Amino acid sequence: MPAPSAAARAAAAHAALTAAHYLGDYVVQTDSDAVDKGKPGPTGRAACARHCLTYTVTQAAALYAAHRLLHLRLHPGRAAAGLALSGLTHYVIDRCADHWPDDSPAAPALVRAAHAAGKSTWLTRDPSAGPLIDQALHKGAIALAAALIAGRP
Numbered sequence: 001m002p003a004p005s006a007a008a009r010a011a012a013a014h015a016a017l018t019a020a021h022y023l024g025d026y027v028v029q030t031d032s033d034a035v036d037k038g039k040p041g042p043t044g045r046a047a048c049a050r051h052c053l054t055y056t057v058t059q060a061a062a063l064y065a066a067h068r069l070l071h072l073r074l075h076p077g078r079a080a081a082g083l084a085l086s087g088l089t090h091y092v093i094d095r096c097a098d099h100w101p102d103d104s105p106a107a108p109a110l111v112r113a114a115h116a117a118g119k120s121t122w123l124t125r126d127p128s129a130g131p132l133i134d135q136a137l138h139k140g141a142i143a144l145a146a147a148l149i150a151g152r153p
Contacts, residue, residue, distance in 0.1 A: 003073050010150035012066050013074070017086060017142045020062035024055035025138070038097030048094050056087035063149070074149060082149035089141035093134055100130025110137070 004012075029051050036047035060083050067074045096108045101124045103115045114123060114133055122129045 001071060004071070006150050006152065009072050009074060010146050012070050012072055013063060013082065013149040014143060014146035016062040016066035017059050017082075017146055018139070020059040021055075021138060021142055023062075024058035028054050028058050034097075037094050038099055044095065048091055051094065052087050052091040055090055056083055059083055059086055075151075078149050078151055082145040085148060086141055086145040089145075090138060093137045093141070096130070096134065098130075100133060 033047040033051040036043055037051055038044055039047070060079075063074070063079060063083065066072060067079070093110060096110050099107050099111045100114065102111055103120055103124070105112070107115070111123075119129070119133070123133075
């Protein structure tokens with residue numbers, strides 16, 4: 001069987017990571033971690049780290065299943081790098097939880113960047129704006145992770 005193309009590997013990796021994203025972010029995540037992950041200090045950092053660990057394990061399981069079932073011939077180092085990218089960016093994004101309306105200098109850097117990009121009115125007016133930006137950033141990170149994973153074996 002010929003090796004799948006980089007495009008086929010990227011598409012399969014993206015599909016696996018995205019499916020696992022929904023599972024890891026909504027089904028696997030504990031309620032307490034969801035509530036605490038944006039809090040300041042050790043409580044928030046620990047909750048976010050726990051969530052990102054289970055999230056990344058969920059993505060790793062899905063990626064491994066796709067690799068085995070679809071004969072993707074993924075390189076283990078590239079898979080690890082892509083999963084690390086997804087997990088670390090997930091942590092940075094999720095530390096912004098509940099902070100999206102905050103346009104103060106104390107807000108997380110991503111929140112300040114969203115306000116600087118002209119999203120202040122939306123973020124302060126619409127309670128769904130923060131979660132939508134959160135998910136958009138996650139999806140962008142997943143696309144980058146899939147491209148990294150799919151590179152030459």
